Amino acid sequence: MAKFYDRLTTELHKFIAKQQMFFVATAPNEGRINLSPKGMDTCLCLDDQTLAYLDLTGSGNETAAHILENGRITIMFCSFATKPLILRLYGQGEVIKPRDRKWPELIDQFPALPGVRQIICLHIESLQTSCGFAVPVYEFQEHRQKLVEWAEKKGDRGIENYWRKNNLQSIDGLPSNLLED
Template structure:
């Protein structure tokens, strides 16, 4: 049975820490763009920093949907599910997040994450989630599984790959073209380049003034977002929706034209019977 809690309890913190995997859900502000859910591991990469706040350390991946959505509107939900031995339970944390680059995170907070994460070349950011809803539910339909091991492939690839170049290519834009975290570093030096179902970055020429202007607008959008305002933890008063891409004309143009034509014909017909 579902239950709402006033705050994140010590028991919830223990539950989070022992989970081998958890899930992060975000969505673009526009309904014409996509919703995203991503796995994260382990549970210790999410630490409870207060009764209404958690912090999540994030490693590099081939996408950057979570960062793009957080920078756009801040909304973020975490889901923890007990798939190991023990009582079935699911924990959801809803709220609004801030995004900090590694060098912006306090040393005391960094020390609470596994060193394997914070010392990795793939470490790209920390999400500070200000939680406004804590809920648990039964999870009776979830399977009970056993954990064999954590894969080491990501660690190995991070050591062998130029992670700055990798993130430059793949972590500038969401799949919908929403500006993401690497633009905080690259500023207005790159633009979007659709390729293979993703939107990668491409260097901008010094004299490509039109593209530079668009890049500066994208940069301003994320630099002034609520997710980059570290002075307060309040929920945004309003989520700014982008202008609709479809026509907002209230009536189909053809129907409108035919309606006007019909009125004109009717008026002419009636006028023909009027006395001179």
């Protein structure tokens, strides 16, 4: 059943590359736990102990605020195909913004999408696979384009105004440092 690893294997790299969706979980020291679904081909393995995903503008910025407070992050991949598998990656998060030194070396590895907010890196401390026997089988149809259309319509100035209104702190009042350090 459950099996623990300290790094990604070749098979787990392949599993991650096939997934159309993943889930990101963070929590502040006190307050609400955040669990967010992600998609749109925005996730990649940088090496056997580092995963990164392109964080697009959303209704809140909980992940960045929680990582800044305590660093904890879990990412889960779940196979909805006929071969069941769940993969959880546990570790420390890092928020990389366009103004950061690491940005240029990472951003070109992702698809060009409007509304890019930051890159979230997970420095893996441990990972676990489990069976996923009770997870239903679903067939992927397509990635939704609503977020892309919304961001294109807003434009860069509109996105920044949206960030100022909705993304500078978590719902529990923690700063995200999105526009400042």
